[in-house]
Each structure stands twice: as structure tokens, then as C-alpha cells.
Amino acid sequence: MPEMTGSYGQFCPVAMAAEVFCTRWTPLVLRELLCGSRRFNDLRRGVPRMSPTLLSKRLKELAKAGVIETRKASDGVIEYHLTPAGEELRDVVMTLGFWGQHWVETQHALEKLDPSLLMWDMRRHLDPEPLPPSRCTVQFLFPDQPPARQRYWLVIDGGDVDVCSTDPGFEVDLYVTCPLRIMTAIWMGIATVRAEVRAGRLELDGNPDLASSMQHWLGLSPFARERQRTGQAA
Template identity: 50%
Template structure:
């Protein structure tokens, strides 16, 4: 399993590390723990990882019994699901995220604030049940993102959420505007939404219900949610 032949130790920490700490593997596990189950879904969460390496890591995790792979009925598409063994890694990955948030977040560089990764995360964690009935359309503009990553739409209808980079053609209910870093820091629980709105770093214009209940439907990153639970 390990890329360099393993650590050559009987220590359980060494053997576990050969499986779960190879490059990109913790992030692949993060994607699976957050609900991604298909190859392209997982890849959206790790855009700098090559498809070849992702395939290799998934195969390694399957061989280790961490995930199970099965075909989608009537399709050539495969789904990857965590086994009981894989689910036991959930608190470990969350603890790693909490540790990173507390001790190494200051090391974040400008290139780490990625609009595409942020919007993908928000889209998959969004809670349609916390929104008004019917279709809800949210337009998100980042004033500092590359041109092709500057404008996004979230279309929420009948319990499903679509993330679009081209205009879906629906009337927009809520407009959000900020730089990537501002919304990302709110999303990971580093800054308060109310403070970002009050000082104008984040603008929210449109449906009052959507604006008022932003934290309810947008929720927070998984690590931020875990931190909130720990403080309760």
C-alpha cells in the first residue's frame, strides 16, 4: 500500500499511516466523508489532483477495505462508499481539520483561497429544507477571482442543489458579493457572518428570508460544525 515500501515497523500508527497519510489521501477521505460518492464529484473537491492519481488512491483505499466500489444500476458509473472501517476515520479527519484550523490556518496563502473549491463545498452542504418553498436562485460574485471563476449560481429546487457557472436563466432571489477570502473565512467559521455583513465585506441583496436565514441554509464547513458542537 505505501508508496515507498512502507515504514518497516509493526507499530499500528505506522501501518495506519501507510494507508491514510499518502499524498492526497486525507483529502480524498474528506470528500467521501462529506458525501461525494462518484469519481467526478470527488475530483471537484480536489481539482489539483490528477485523475490518474485519484484512481490510484481510490483503488488503494478499496484494497485496504476503507471504501467499497459498486456500479450504479443501469450505468457504467461507479459509486464509492465508506465501509465501517472507513467510517471510523471520520473523527480522525475531523480532528485533523480542527487541529489545522487552530494551529496552521495562518499559513494559508493567497492561492489557497479558491473560488471553485469554496462553491463546491457550499453547494454540497447547503440545506434546502432551511429555504423558502419553491425554487431558490442565489448568484455569488467574487470580485477578486479569475474571470472564469468570478460568477456562480446556486439553484435549489425540490430538495436538489445545482451549482452553475453559466446563467441558468432563472430570476435571482439573492445576490451575494465579496472577495473569496471573506466568504471562505465565514464558511470555515473563522469570521462571523454578521460581522462580514455589517462591515460590507460581504453584501447580500434580495430575498429577506434567504438573507436572514443564511447560516441555516448555507450552514458551515464540516470542521466548523464539529467545532461548534464541541463548544456546546
């Protein structure tokens, strides 16, 4: 594997792997690739606070290290795909996430919230199976956020799911209103839809079938399973 900048100068598998994996932002870029993001703009949506210049640099470093490869899609856009070496990092990334879910103090972590990133994650893991085959539009309102970051729409049309930060113009089937902290806690498996509705912190208005099945179609964070397994969910 090619030598990367910031070498530890040690012939040790841990040191050599850390030179590839532990540079700033790299684990999050790998998380995005493992979650299915392939194009530069999709990767940017998953790491919105990472500059495009730094993202481009990290992608080049990962390609040089043999972790990813570039391919040209049918429309001519460059895509980034994990190599077998990159795919083998899946367990490393998941284990790191499970460790963080189990050991990092959750209430402090909930102060670091980003509604656009939450909605992007929810879009990727939403399960359309419990939803009707016709198009469904769900509006999320986070009243505690600045006006430009309060409203988001999930549009589910068959197996396709899209997230919009501006009104897509479709009739809304379900309105979801709650503080961003509450929706993040539900997404992370710290709380449940039923408990938050019962406590009056989450309001669901619209199609009753969509409302009653929200816990099922929401598609929680893959790391929520760890909290549920250890009995920490509300």
C-alpha cells in the same frame, strides 16, 4: 491488510495505519468520501488539483487496503463506498480537521483559496430547511477573482442543491457580492454574515428573507464548530 507501497517496515499499528492514510492526497480523498461523494467526477470536484490519474491510483490503493469498495449504480456508473474500516476513519479525518482549524495559522491559510472548491463545499453542507419550497437561485460574485472564476450560482429546489459556474438561466433571488476571502472566512466560522454586512465587505441584494436567513441556510464547514466552540468567530 495488504502491504502498500512506501512501507515503513515496522510492525507497529501507527506505522501500518500511516502507510494507508498518509500518502499524498489520501486524507482529502477520504474527506470527500466521508462527505458523501461517491462518483469519480464528484470526487474530482472535491480535489480539483489532483490529477485524474493519481485519483484513480489512490482509489485502487484504498480498495486494495480494504478501506473502500466499488459498486455499480442503477445507471451503470461505478461508485465508491466506504467499508466499515473506511467509516472508522471518520473520527481520524474530523480530528485532523479540528486540529488544523485550531492550530494552523488562519490568515496564512486564507491565501490558499479556490472559489470552485468553496462553492462545492457550500453546496454539500447547505441547509435547505430555512428556504421556501419553491426553487431558489443565489448568485455569488467574487470581484477580486479573474473573470472566469468570479460568478457562481447555487440552485436550491426542494431538497436538491446544485452549483453552477455558468448561468443556469433562472431568475436570481439573491445576489451575494464579496471578496472570496470574506466568503471563505464566513464559511470557516472565522466571520459571520451579519458582521461582514455591517462592515461593508459583504453585499446582499434581493429577497430580504433569504438575505436575513443566510447565516442559517449557508451550512458552515463542519470544522467551523471548533472555532465557534472556542470563541474565535467574529
